[in-house]
Amino acid sequence: MKRRGLLLSIITLLLISPRVWAAGNDSTSHIRSYDSGSLIQSDGSLWLWGYNQSVPTRVEGKPNVIKTFSNIINEGDLVFTLQDHSAWYVPRNNISESVKFVPLEGLQNLAAVSSLNDHVLALTNEGSIFLADQLDNRNISSPFQTLSGIDEVADIVSYYEERPDYEERWIFLKKDGSVWKNTTALQGFEPISPLKDITAIAKNIALKKDGTVWTWPKEFDKNAAPSETLAVSQIQALSGIKTIKANRYSNLAIDQQGRLWFWGATVTGALDNTTYHNTNIPVLLTGVQDVKDAFFVERSLLALTTAGNVYVASLDGEKLSSHVPFTLLVQNIQSIKAGPRHVIMQKANDALWGWGVNKHAQLGIGDYEFLYNTPVPVQKPILVRLNSTPVPLSNGVITRNGQAFIPLRSVFDQLGADITYDFNSKIAKMNQSKAGDHPVSLEINFKTSQTKVNGKSVELTNPPFMVNGIGYLPLRLISETLGAKVDWIQKEDTIVITTK
Template identity: 35%
Template structure:
């Protein structure tokens, strides 16, 4: 039973995409807003990474189809004029496209809804946004939902009975603190009796303005039953799927813990327990099998949730100091110097913080180049995917998959040029002569990377690194 219920709760959390107002960005760095999968820079550019259909982008890659962005929510972006845009990436070409969402001004919340998105604009109107191949929006089929308005937030969860074909449920928080409910396959919105003064939603849970937490029944046969208060959670100021922070900045754990792997994985429901070994908490989020906690003095800690029962005194590891913010997913954090960090594993499979590759723009003769995967820096050198910019510099590129070698042929002025790079041996030759390079060629997520400055300058281009803007500018005549 615990495994069935736990799976349903985890599925509802996956479907939920809550939009939060981004905190003020640190004075240092170029990042204005960040989240799992997207970055908005202070210059208004939008960047993404992660999985987009069959496309895997392992480092921040610019969405060149959009500019003048002030906020991003999943694959939706809000421009500085408050127009709302949806962007998608074609996994076959890696190119991005963007379409404006007609009728919407501003965006406060987005959740996935079957084969569509539900989106709330600044006025509180709710729109259904269907999508098709490669996540592209069907703008001609967008509709504003009738019978509902003044919405400020949404959430989703799954009914407990796995035998039901329509299990997903949606909750809508209105400006007056009341909540409406909709069941998959139906179009009507039903008021949830007993929910008043609500200030936040999390799955099937609601946070009231008096600090109490209330649960809507996940049994459809009891959908008209009054919500039940979650005992043990009081004076709560922040609520998410696994943790709560009270008015004294104390941390409470109340979600799931996990044990076992693959088919033997078991999720254990927890009654709220106050974590006494850490105080003065600002943010707390679960990522994977770890709980990450940020304190008000900028220290970031981690402990495991791989236990049957969460103890009140778990041991925490201090991972970082001078931390400005922690993402809602718990998988990213930003330090006070503006740099972004994520989590990796050392050789002993111990969690360690690692700096993210910065979002570096590549500009050729004043035009931003769209890349299939973003710029990677190693040993203070910039590397770009095989077919990204060199063909624009007049080079012909040939890739021998069996030998794992790439050959570039071009000219530098009137002189012929031939560069060959062997990805197996790491050897690089220039016009037949071996060249010593600081970093051997490498591949990332299936993309073969080449040294940008070395090849560009051999082709007669001028390369300039603009560190403050995180931009590489290439001039080529």
């Protein structure tokens, strides 16, 4: 079949065909793992969303992805490793830029990545630490170099010490349960001597094997002696603890009974008038029980229970009462991955849902609404194949009102069509006029939804739309008599366009 016939068939598919289909909610999940802005399918393919990608979009040329590490430097940043143990960095700090992939030279068998100020530290499965610098644009500079003086590391965390200027502080949990810290810059290391048999660290707190929690100062008087940094003390109110969490301002602990404890800062005001109110004594939060996991998100506290319920409480106010109300947010959740301002949750049926700030499409639902106060479903990762070949998409397939929409340019580019777009008039034009073919043209006005095929107006039941400058058209089932066939392979979440 000639290109002209296929092109006209797909235009007909998009505009005229009588029956509409889309990805059903009962499609089999192929998600092997996920993070706050990415997922890995069972075939090893990586899908990203956020910034230029408003829904999960397949990454081309990077098969066999094994693991992801998110929010390394900026929210949305990603590091991932391949089956060959190589590591790659994806900076996502500029919404106007397309996705870039930077090889992290010198890194193999990556276990964790952390950044602070001018440095990025990487931990390998063998327990070695590697160091790289951050560039002026807050991206990672490669290659990584071995950081000498510290080894057999199981985990790393970082924070700023105030003395009164901010100083970069790195904490290392070794495999033998000891805890170490850097001295000057990253030139020397010393043990935090009283700490032994430690199983977890979070900022300036540590969890001991016996369930006790220990801490050391991170704020000092300007006349404080350096030795005060090692003034470790037990947090007496906490015992039988199994999990600790911390962000820059606050801390959480979950005990063996599934009770949730909080200490640190609550918040009042906004922007330049933001004030943090600190409480050093842990408060038992009685409004939620049987807690499995907990998270700080923006100015909220989320708790996931063993029953799969997610509850939310506000951190607004001068003090957090032990009786702070927790509101049921969603049910049937098996796990949560949190970004600084949003969460992605996986339900018992493996479907992903998002909640929180969506300014940069962090929730992967196909729009840039700033905030969602109720959970919304992340769009399914849908593959498009043209004659058995995957079609590279600038943005993934979007489903709305039970119907599928595909990016105009992605498919027609594969057919050799010329595509133009006028930003002022919001009119897209597609032309195919190669030698030996009859001319085929498509014109779409995204302001009025008026659509013309070969100069003739076509009535659209489902109008096209634009998301972040990407034009979308509805995908319809095409009759075999038109010369091209489109199938929805539900068990594979795949749209297949084939020609005879």
